[in-house]
Amino acid sequence: MPVSIKDVAALAGVSVGTVSNVLNRPDVVADDTRRRVQTAIDELGFVRNESARQLRTGTARAIGLIVPDVSNPFFTDVARGAEDAASDAGHVVILCNSDESEQRQDRHLQLLVEQRVHGVLITPVEAAPEPVLRLRARGVSVVLLDRHADVQDTCSVSVDHRLGGTLAINHLLAEGHRELAMITGPLSIAQCRQRLDGARDALVAAGRDPDGLRVIEVGAMNVVSGRNAGERVLAGTRRPDALFCANDLLALGVLQVMVRAGVRVPGELAIVGYDDIDFAAAAAVPLTSVRQPSRLLGRRAAELVLGETQAPQEHVHHHVVFSPELVVRESSRRFR
Amino acid sequence: MPVSIKDVAALAGVSVGTVSNVLNRPDVVADDTRRRVQTAIDELGFVRNESARQLRTGTARAIGLIVPDVSNPFFTDVARGAEDAASDAGHVVILCNSDESEQRQDRHLQLLVEQRVHGVLITPVEAAPEPVLRLRARGVSVVLLDRHADVQDTCSVSVDHRLGGTLAINHLLAEGHRELAMITGPLSIAQCRQRLDGARDALVAAGRDPDGLRVIEVGAMNVVSGRNAGERVLAGTRRPDALFCANDLLALGVLQVMVRAGVRVPGELAIVGYDDIDFAAAAAVPLTSVRQPSRLLGRRAAELVLGETQAPQEHVHHHVVFSPELVVRESSRRFR
DNA sequence: ACCCTCCCCTAAATCGTTTCAACCCCCCAC
DNA sequence: GTGGGGGGTTGAAACGATTTAGGGGAGGGT
Numbered sequence: 001m002p003v004s005i006k007d008v009a010a011l012a013g014v015s016v017g018t019v020s021n022v023l024n025r026p027d028v029v030a031d032d033t034r035r036r037v038q039t040a041i042d043e044l045g046f047v048r049n050e051s052a053r054q055l056r057t058g059t060a061r062a063i064g065l066i067v068p069d070v071s072n073p074f075f076t077d078v079a080r081g082a083e084d085a086a087s088d089a090g091h092v093v094i095l096c097n098s099d100e101s102e103q104r105q106d107r108h109l110q111l112l113v114e115q116r117v118h119g120v121l122i123t124p125v126e127a128a129p130e131p132v133l134r135l136r137a138r139g140v141s142v143v144l145l146d147r148h149a150d151v152q153d154t155c156s157v158s159v160d161h162r163l164g165g166t167l168a169i170n171h172l173l174a175e176g177h178r179e180l181a182m183i184t185g186p187l188s189i190a191q192c193r194q195r196l197d198g199a200r201d202a203l204v205a206a207g208r209d210p211d212g213l214r215v216i217e218v219g220a221m222n223v224v225s226g227r228n229a230g231e232r233v234l235a236g237t238r239r240p241d242a243l244f245c246a247n248d249l250l251a252l253g254v255l256q257v258m259v260r261a262g263v264r265v266p267g268e269l270a271i272v273g274y275d276d277i278d279f280a281a282a283a284a285v286p287l288t289s290v291r292q293p294s295r296l297l298g299r300r301a302a303e304l305v306l307g308e309t310q311a312p313q314e315h316v317h318h319h320v321v322f323s324p325e326l327v328v329r330e331s332s333r334r335f336r
Numbered sequence: 337m338p339v340s341i342k343d344v345a346a347l348a349g350v351s352v353g354t355v356s357n358v359l360n361r362p363d364v365v366a367d368d369t370r371r372r373v374q375t376a377i378d379e380l381g382f383v384r385n386e387s388a389r390q391l392r393t394g395t396a397r398a399i400g401l402i403v404p405d406v407s408n409p410f411f412t413d414v415a416r417g418a419e420d421a422a423s424d425a426g427h428v429v430i431l432c433n434s435d436e437s438e439q440r441q442d443r444h445l446q447l448l449v450e451q452r453v454h455g456v457l458i459t460p461v462e463a464a465p466e467p468v469l470r471l472r473a474r475g476v477s478v479v480l481l482d483r484h485a486d487v488q489d490t491c492s493v494s495v496d497h498r499l500g501g502t503l504a505i506n507h508l509l510a511e512g513h514r515e516l517a518m519i520t521g522p523l524s525i526a527q528c529r530q531r532l533d534g535a536r537d538a539l540v541a542a543g544r545d546p547d548g549l550r551v552i553e554v555g556a557m558n559v560v561s562g563r564n565a566g567e568r569v570l571a572g573t574r575r576p577d578a579l580f581c582a583n584d585l586l587a588l589g590v591l592q593v594m595v596r597a598g599v600r601v602p603g604e605l606a607i608v609g610y611d612d613i614d615f616a617a618a619a620a621v622p623l624t625s626v627r628q629p630s631r632l633l634g635r636r637a638a639e640l641v642l643g644e645t646q647a648p649q650e651h652v653h654h655h656v657v658f659s660p661e662l663v664v665r666e667s668s669r670r671f672r
Numbered sequence: 673a674c675c676c677t678c679c680c681c682t683a684a685a686t687c688g689t690t691t692c693a694a695c696c697c698c699c700c701a702c
Numbered sequence: 703g704t705g706g707g708g709g710g711t712t713g714a715a716a717c718g719a720t721t722t723a724g725g726g727g728a729g730g731g732t
Contacts, residue, residue, distance in 0.1 A: 052718035284620030388688035
């Protein structure tokens with residue numbers, strides 16, 4: 001039932017080596033022979049066995065992608081980009097969720113190493129970057145995704161989160177808001193810290209006290225936590241004029257709470273999100289957000305990982321840093 | 337650099353066969369030997385080469401998942417469920433987007449066959465189910481996802497879309513809405529047709545004319561098309577009381593247009609969506625929606641595909657059909 | 673007629689596992 | 703003391719491709 005290169009060779013009346021050549025270097029085989037082999041391939045419906053190929057050559061046609069949460073549309077977009085690039089190169093993407101859990105991350109890494117993937121694209125769990133380094137020792141190339149390399153010997157593709165924070169706060173200040181707060185996920189996550197730093201930069205640059213920025217930290221970066229944060233804002237005394245949220249999911253959660261509570265957005269409270277996921281524009285109060293080129297991020301990362309083993313030895317590690325961009329919509333406009 | 341089973345055998349002073357036994361049937365090897373081998377494994381950091389394993393055994397530890405659009409949170413959830421199940425079984429998920437394009441679908445199928453995946457979970461492009469059948473001929477097991485098997489010899493996991501349509505319309509009628517319309521994606525997509533049929537069923541059962549349901553068909557099932565549909569509703573004469581949308585992305589698009597136009601939802605226009613994605617609950621007007629057990633769908637599908645080759649021959653094809661469930665939120669409540 | 677080239681192809685080695693028949697040794701039963 | 707077991711291990715044959723050294727034949731130059 002399973003048809004191998006041998007069957008093709010037999011049917012075409014040539015040796016297996018020749019069939020292999022037809023597959024991999026069609027130019028070295030005579031036209032006539034090539035046609036004959038091709039016919040045999042079609043007739044038998046032969047499809048090369050990638051495992052055998054990769055056992056021999058040592059290089060796989062698969063790359064791993066480990067993200068903290070595919071339910072976040074931001075990472076979905078990244079995955080799209082990676083898949084596009086991989087697919088162009090005849091590679092396949094193996095998708096894994098770490099859920100920010102070290103254990104799950106390591107389990108997935110183990111599986112990926114077993115598969116002898118060509119490379120791994122990963123947003124590592126903050127606590128545990130070591131396993132990622134061990135990969136390199138194994139000769140698996142690694143690209144850090146959206147988390148800048150503290151480590152020297154890997155490529156990384158990320159976005160300037162600090163700049164993003166600055167853009168958001170500058171905008172809110174320019175719109176005349178003064179009482180600012182930031183809703184953030186766990187500050188153990190680098191992205192959050194950097195966005196906060198950027199926010200403070202903006203305050204300093206505007207001659208204001210960076211500690212005047214109230215920081216509300218919640219446990220996860222999803223809609224539920226956003227609602228949580230919203231409740232906290234409502235419950236507090238001295239409600240801020242404007243909120244900068246560390247991602248759009250948080251912002252949407254907050255927004256929902258505000259709308260229900262009858263707080264006018266942006267009239268009484270301006271909101272800026274981060275990521276510019278599709279749902280940001282589609283929210284009932286379209287959300288101002290800091291856009292990251294998410295799909296491009298994934299694509300570049302995949303390209304880097306695919307490129308690395310082209311010139312294996314004197315490969316220079318790239319650190320691609322994209323710039324975020326503020327997309328202004330209704331949720332943050334000045335209200336008169 | 338790459339360490340193989342041979343290196344482990346040498347270090348532990350046993351034969352490769354024994355090492356393999358330690359890996360696969362630890363019980364048949366003596367405690368003492370087993371420990372010695374285990375130590376060698378740890379010391380060398382040996383990780384089994386899955387390609388070699390699968391070349392020998394013929395079965396891969398990977399399953400393919402082909403969906404029309406990962407950007408749709410519904411499919412993201414399905415992917416999560418599939419990954420959970422796969423991961424429990426030590427398998428890995430290869431994710432592919434077809435974009436409802438036959439060409440992309442076939443290209444991905446080709447790659448998956450090359451990888452000799454254990455099985456494929458697929459929501460096939462409507463136009464081209466044949467390539468999927470060809471998979472079976474190759475001995476790849478297939479589970480149809482969310483699209484009921486017209487085909488006899490595959491498993492399928494789906495949700496009763498017709499019932500979903502009925503639930504939605506029954507609810508709208510019960511809330512006292514009379515002038516109903518349905519916003520749907522291309523009727524070439526089975527899910528859309530079935531949801532529409534279900535909607536008509538409900539009208540008939542209520543003694544009303546099923547042709548009284550206005551059907552607005554748009555080209556895709558995303559937010560942008562939803563906005564489009566919303567504009568059309570606004571532009572039309574005789575605006576409906578209530579809208580049933582074929583998925584939540586459409587509903588969110590419509591909702592956004594209505595809110596901007598100052599149409600009160602649910603006061604002047606009730607809206608019901610489909611899928612109950614997380615963003616439905618998080619919308620500024622929380623969306624009533626027909627919930628599908630999306631994550632479970634993915635999980636069951638993966639379990640089926642993994643189970644099928646356990647008992648390869650006299651495998652009975654299952655057709656799992658889940659029932660949808662109406663989740664009532666504000667967007668559809670009667671207003672007095 | 674001989675030798676060289678060049679082109680196209682073949683045969684065999686190899687990748688890292690799993691599996692299976694054979695074997696070894698020790699102990700026990702008769 | 704001999705003949706079975708039987709637990710534990712070994713060695714070699716696969717799996718399906720790629721790769722490389724080499725062979726055969728045609729053609730051309732001298």
